[in-house]
Amino acid sequence: xxxxxxxxxxxxxxxxxxxxxxxxxxxxxxxxxxxxxxxxxxxxxxxxxxxxxxxxxxxxxxxxxxxxxxxxxxxxxxxxxxxxxxxxxxxxxxxxxxxxxxxxxxxxxxxxxxxxxxxxxxxxxxxxxxxxxxxxxxxxxxxxxxxxxxxxxxxxxxxxxxxxxxxxxxxxxxxxxxxxxxxxxxxxxxxxxxxxxxxxxxxxxxxxxxxxxxxxxxxxxxxxxxxxxxxxxxxxxxxxxxxxxxxxxxxxxxxxxxxxxxxxxxxxxxxxxxxxxxxxxxxxxxxxxxxxxxxxxxxxxxxxxxxxxxxxxxxxxxxx
Amino acid sequence: xxxxxxxxxxxxxxxxxxxxxxxxxxxxxxxxxxxxxxxxxxxxxxxxxxxxxxxxxxxxxxxxxxxxxxxxxxxxxxxxxxxxxxxxxxxxxxxxxxxxxxxxxxxxxxxxxxxxxxxxxxxxxxxxxxxxxxxxxxxxxxxxxxxxxxxxxxxxxxxxxxxxxxxxxxxxxxxxxxxxxxxxxxxxxxxxxxxxxxxxxxxxxxxxxxxxxxxxxxxxxxxxxxxxxxxxxxxxxxxxxxxxxxxxxxxxxxxxxxxxxxxxxxxxxxx
Amino acid sequence: xxxxxxxxxxxxxxxxxxxxxxxxxxxxxxxxxxxxxxxxxxxxxxxxxxxxxxxxxxxxxxxxxxxxxxxxxxxxxxxxxxxxxxxxxxxxxxxxxxxxxxxxxxxxxxxxxxxxxxxxxxxxxxxxxxxxxxxxxxxxxxxxxxxxxxxxxxxxxxxxxxxxxxxxxxxxxxxxxxxxxxxxxxxxxxxxxxxxxxxxxxxxxxxxxxxxxxxxxxxxxxxxxxxxxxxxxxxxxxxxxxxxxxxxxxxxxxxxxxxxxxxxxxxxxxxxxx
Numbered sequence: 001x002x003x004x005x006x007x008x009x010x011x012x013x014x015x016x017x018x019x020x021x022x023x024x025x026x027x028x029x030x031x032x033x034x035x036x037x038x039x040x041x042x043x044x045x046x047x048x049x050x051x052x053x054x055x056x057x058x059x060x061x062x063x064x065x066x067x068x069x070x071x072x073x074x075x076x077x078x079x080x081x082x083x084x085x086x087x088x089x090x091x092x093x094x095x096x097x098x099x100x101x102x103x104x105x106x107x108x109x110x111x112x113x114x115x116x117x118x119x120x121x122x123x124x125x126x127x128x129x130x131x132x133x134x135x136x137x138x139x140x141x142x143x144x145x146x147x148x149x150x151x152x153x154x155x156x157x158x159x160x161x162x163x164x165x166x167x168x169x170x171x172x173x174x175x176x177x178x179x180x181x182x183x184x185x186x187x188x189x190x191x192x193x194x195x196x197x198x199x200x201x202x203x204x205x206x207x208x209x210x211x212x213x214x215x216x217x218x219x220x221x222x223x224x225x226x227x228x229x230x231x232x233x234x235x236x237x238x239x240x241x242x243x244x245x246x247x248x249x250x251x252x253x254x255x256x257x258x259x260x261x262x263x264x265x266x267x268x269x270x271x272x273x274x275x276x277x278x279x280x281x282x283x284x285x286x287x288x289x290x291x292x293x294x295x296x297x298x299x300x301x302x303x304x305x306x307x308x309x310x311x312x313x314x315x316x317x318x319x320x
Numbered sequence: 321x322x323x324x325x326x327x328x329x330x331x332x333x334x335x336x337x338x339x340x341x342x343x344x345x346x347x348x349x350x351x352x353x354x355x356x357x358x359x360x361x362x363x364x365x366x367x368x369x370x371x372x373x374x375x376x377x378x379x380x381x382x383x384x385x386x387x388x389x390x391x392x393x394x395x396x397x398x399x400x401x402x403x404x405x406x407x408x409x410x411x412x413x414x415x416x417x418x419x420x421x422x423x424x425x426x427x428x429x430x431x432x433x434x435x436x437x438x439x440x441x442x443x444x445x446x447x448x449x450x451x452x453x454x455x456x457x458x459x460x461x462x463x464x465x466x467x468x469x470x471x472x473x474x475x476x477x478x479x480x481x482x483x484x485x486x487x488x489x490x491x492x493x494x495x496x497x498x499x500x501x502x503x504x505x506x507x508x509x510x511x512x513x514x515x516x517x518x519x520x521x522x523x524x525x526x527x528x529x530x531x532x533x534x535x536x537x538x539x540x541x542x543x544x545x546x547x548x549x550x551x552x553x554x555x556x557x558x559x560x561x562x563x564x565x566x567x568x569x570x571x572x573x574x575x576x577x578x579x580x581x582x583x584x585x586x587x588x589x590x591x
Numbered sequence: 592x593x594x595x596x597x598x599x600x601x602x603x604x605x606x607x608x609x610x611x612x613x614x615x616x617x618x619x620x621x622x623x624x625x626x627x628x629x630x631x632x633x634x635x636x637x638x639x640x641x642x643x644x645x646x647x648x649x650x651x652x653x654x655x656x657x658x659x660x661x662x663x664x665x666x667x668x669x670x671x672x673x674x675x676x677x678x679x680x681x682x683x684x685x686x687x688x689x690x691x692x693x694x695x696x697x698x699x700x701x702x703x704x705x706x707x708x709x710x711x712x713x714x715x716x717x718x719x720x721x722x723x724x725x726x727x728x729x730x731x732x733x734x735x736x737x738x739x740x741x742x743x744x745x746x747x748x749x750x751x752x753x754x755x756x757x758x759x760x761x762x763x764x765x766x767x768x769x770x771x772x773x774x775x776x777x778x779x780x781x782x783x784x785x786x787x788x789x790x791x792x793x794x795x796x797x798x799x800x801x802x803x804x805x806x807x808x809x810x811x812x813x814x815x816x817x818x819x820x821x822x823x824x825x826x827x828x829x830x831x832x833x834x835x836x837x838x839x840x841x842x843x844x845x846x847x848x849x850x851x852x853x854x855x856x857x858x859x860x861x862x863x864x865x
Contacts, residue, residue, distance in 0.1 A: 090427065095424060096424045111432075111437075373789070523646065529649050534649070
């Protein structure tokens, strides 16, 4: 598919702040090609350039260099067309605390130029969709963090955008709220919406995204499907327990499948050069050698490993 | 235009027109101010207080030979109106600083509403607030003895000056809000609006002043606006000669201030 | 502070019974330093009164010939007293707002749960404001002198005004602090500020009571600020008299006794409510 037809394209996108010796290269040449109907995860620590990239793609910030197209329109020259076709849920869900949920949705409907007759029904539908019907007439100042996020999502959906940007949608949410937001994002995606999701949670990217990009210091350091990226990091590790007297024989045998790896007390570990499919061969060979397998575990490399391998450090609080 | 895959075809949304968007933003601004009594009540009370307190405190100045009115409230009522309208304008700047600091302004900028609606909406809100303030100060002023000397027609220049100052205050306030994006802008707005209004015939006519203030007031274009506001309340006749200076100042400074705001809005995407 | 004794002593746990004076001093230092470090909050309380004095002098010089005006060389001499009182009203709000902020962020509760004395906390909080009140008085006089201000009361007059300014800062600071302790909201304290401004306007701070009409004049007659300002003013335009000095010092002192009592009561009820 030609680049121009993709929902989100960035070519050499750059954003520098400051000038001279103090210049900060917040985003330094980002390329993205996001496919229609995809959930794309943009992963990186705070300050890596995720939000800056999103701000450029959503027309809030002018790029220093490079270019981008969203929903087929240039993000600088056709900014208003871009705005018409995208929904954006912002980091921290910054919503006017003095207004009620319903008022905000109706204002949003006005600003997106929806026909006046549809405003009330649209607001009602969206409130119901995100489970805020009862709170619709309360001021946002009284909402919990999770409620604000849900309202923010509803606000970004008022004009049924084809492309949705979610900037750290679950940061600071409790696990329950996070999971319900994930469900909503999947539902939107099933309806055909392309989603670009930034996150600093590896698990979130792993759960939701079909493809991810890892950004660090303004540069994309890895890009691809989570499984492929994990596979690139190295072979999966097979841990198994055998009877103590068979340990020596089993170790020799395992070494033929790949390098031996550190393992928990009493277990043996081996990296499978041929990938997960080698497990059946291992079992068969052990069986033929008359060794009984007591316990077996296969450990795929995690996104955390991918991240660590790509950046040289691990994300704080990463789920492993 | 590029041909798009079925999935990504823009779901057609009619272009947002300026007026409905501006009215929506105006409504929001007006509703919000009533929800912030700590900002709303002073914005009404201060101009009333200023008109009444100045005319009470400086009651004696009407006795200075040649003073253009024999009612001190006639002299100070328009000043209260002008000050209140100026603050109605920069009040828009204050709430925009809040929106910018809190991030809500990003939401507004993300919408396809025409950029001029982002200015005209708040401007309409400021003009409404100015009209309300003017009406209330006028009402209280009349209760305290103010009498328009040229009948109901004399109220027209008062409203014109009020709306003019509110426009200038809005443009200036928004422009500063966009540039500083924090409370520093609020301090500058207050100080400047205060200065330009007081460095005029705000307290006494030019011929009574001495020294530096007279020099400053003479060249301060805001003096023309203050004069315009007082036209219907003084003994001098209301003529076009007395009017055009104020109108010109309003149009000139108003256009400049709104241009300043527009430039600031466009530059928001540079930072 | 004398740390030499501590150096020679063997190290041990923190002394839990320091003198009240030391505590009060520490609190005072904190409040003075806080003012010093926030010029943006403090500067307006110097600039605005000076601006109004300058504006008034240029606007109202011809008004000083009107019946009811005392004999003055210029409106500037007349305006000094109002400028000082105005500046102190402005400045004293800053400290009280800081106190309300302490309450909002919980620092005040930590102070209260420390072994510091209650009055030490309050007086310490006011000390910054009081010092600032004295400084303001002197700054206004010093800045306006080159512009033609004459203080007929001389050194004694300046001294009396400085004392009066200090006590007035305590009186206003305590009033606003009572407000801060009662509401625990810095917004409420700032919201109350216009009330002070209104009280100032319904007094003879800017024009003589004798020139005011009807009800407005009566209000100014009842307003203690009128007499306080007139004390300062007489020291400026007439010369040092004990009567004027009494007005300038005793009126704020009486106010201070009342407002300090009010703030201590607010503190007690806050402690009782905990």
